[in-house]
Amino acid sequence: MSDLFYDAAPNATRVAPEREPERYYPEKPEAVTLFGTCVVDLFFPEAGLDAIRLLEREGVRVHFPQEQSCCGQPAWTSGYRDEAKAVARAQLEILDRSGLPVVVPSGSCAGMFRHHYRALFADEPDTLKRVEALAERTFELTEFLLKVCKVQLSDRGAPSKIALHTSCSARREMNTHLHARELLQQLEGVERVDHDHESECCGFGGTFSVRMPEVSGAMVKDKTRSLMDSGAVEMVTADGGCLMNINGSLEKQKERFRGRHLASFLWERINGASEGEVA
């Protein structure tokens, strides 16, 4: 850049750039609440259970309040603010009861707690304080394992090549892609390969996938193609919504390639195989 443009730099105009400080991570707590998320609850419960196992392996006691349901995101992104708010309020009540740190095995739902609840409750100062506190103690699973538990994984699986997909809101709101990458790096036998347009959306977007099925379908087709072309044998992701979208599309296309939740992948790698607790 030529001298001419030094004036364009913020320093020259004496405006201090506002940078989001790196998140402060607490000491490892004794116990956490797992917020399972509705998609994991109904479609990938094993991933939720593997998340619990991973946390317990770190010596963290896991609470799973049976009253929990959905974070409210589907209604929020569809424009139904009141409905989203009612559901959000219900989760807030449940999560506030123990006040424990909240671990979420899905980046976009964690992002909902951390970022969008603020917008929902902006007009209620008292609730907003509780929302801020919830945002402070909400962690996406990979982030919690890496930064709070400082997990050390030893790989017992066979050599494998995998692709990592990160949901957009998680990438932008939670930095999940960085955390997941670091976790995968700890696994000796696992090679993470890049895929084409890795940071591009898989096309899910909640109700976008049914309101704009043509565009959403084109996006997920491109995503599955780039995943399959990457040389990976499978895809891992820490987001239930993307997983449902990508696997559903692969199955529709009659492809054998599949994705699975990062929690299940990690648990299997460090144990050699999955524990058979599930019917």
Added chain:
Amino acid sequence: MSQRIPVTELTPDFRGRAEEALADGQLRNNFRVAMDSLMTKRANAFPDADEREGLRELGNRLKAGALSRLPDLLEQLEQKLTENGIKVHWAETVEEANDLVHGIIEARKGSQVVKGKSMVSEEMEMNDYLAERGIECLESDMGEYIVQLDNEKPSHIIMPAIHKNARQVSKLFHDKLGEPETEDVNQLIQIGRRTLRRKFMDADVGVSGVNFAIAETGTLLLVENEGNGRMSTTAPPVHIAVTGIEKVVPNLRDVVPLVSLLTRSALGQPITTYVNLISGPRKPDELDGPEEVHLVLLDNGRTGAFADAQMRQTLNCIRCGACMNHCPVYTRVGGHTYGEVYPGPIGKIITPHMAGLDKVPDHPSASSLCGACGEVCPVKIPIPELLQRLRQENVKDPEQPQQVKGGGAKYSRMERWIWRGWQMLNTRPALYRSFLWAATRFRALAPKKAGPWTENHSAPVPARRSLHDLAAQHLDQKGGRPS
């Protein structure tokens, strides 16, 4: 076949147009290749992430600051421009703006207009308006020239003909101008230049847009790469600049970072080939330049956006196009699918105030809210947040007073009830658990078709047991009490 949109006719069906575009392999390839290249150029233009983020923050503050005193700045601008000999005209609607432009041309008995690139003139559909009154208005920006020749609208705000590749342009020049076919881009540009060069000399009036209108000095700043902007604003005896009221900035110092953000975000350039600073008509002792300079300041719904604290942020826009370059939806469907002057993410948030949300009811939904647009916006417009807001406005009861023009267009009593049901399910734990129990127990009965979802996916089948169930059992076995 590429899409062709008659210049004035618009159909409201976004999905239909999207389907056509998605089926057009050539079109999709043209956009993918072009957008990939633009994303790379932008990334290379901001090698230092800290500097980039600092600059974006500064850009946001400068624009927000200017908007916070918009009325005063506009008054100052008018005063300074007038002092400099530039005539200032105000237009609330596009009709008024067109009428003003027409009046100026008529006063000079002009019949030929040459135009530099201007999205506001697209907003006004100035070419059509003048053509209907017997005035030829020729586009001089190469991309604009190409789309005008093919009776199309721009498909991108910076690169109007980005939906066409060299072969398609060659064929167009062959069909319309009788030129020999060639896929050499330089030769194609020379063909355009030859035609346009004569027009610059013959034109009675030159029209241009404005990137920044500087209040303190009464200066109009115009960036461009082809030189057509300079020709259009200096060769003809009259220059008419048209722009939106949000383009005013306090002073030249503020413009420096904004121009840097604009050119780097748009094309990855440290600066454009031409930066025109227009500060008045030809003075008595000067040899060239126009005899008259006019500025038409257009509102067209902008004050409506201005009045809404959240939507006001749309007026930060400096029209770089980075949001569309990075948009996975735009990349796949192209600009014409939006059916409006401004396509892509920025188009989705500024069109409602211009045309009314009811004219573009599908636009807010045409996004996965991936956030790429907001991440790259040089002036930090929270585009996903505003799209989400417009989704709320879209489904409001149309009987109630609306906050955004044309709100409530997507209101559906049935959909509202579905979400009420969803709310009930997710706020009553016993009901939710019964739902889980039933969905997992009767999973074999899950429908094989689930609306549009199964167009692209296999039918979703619930797991055998829910996480609620598994977690309760697991924690019980562990001796921990499920709370």
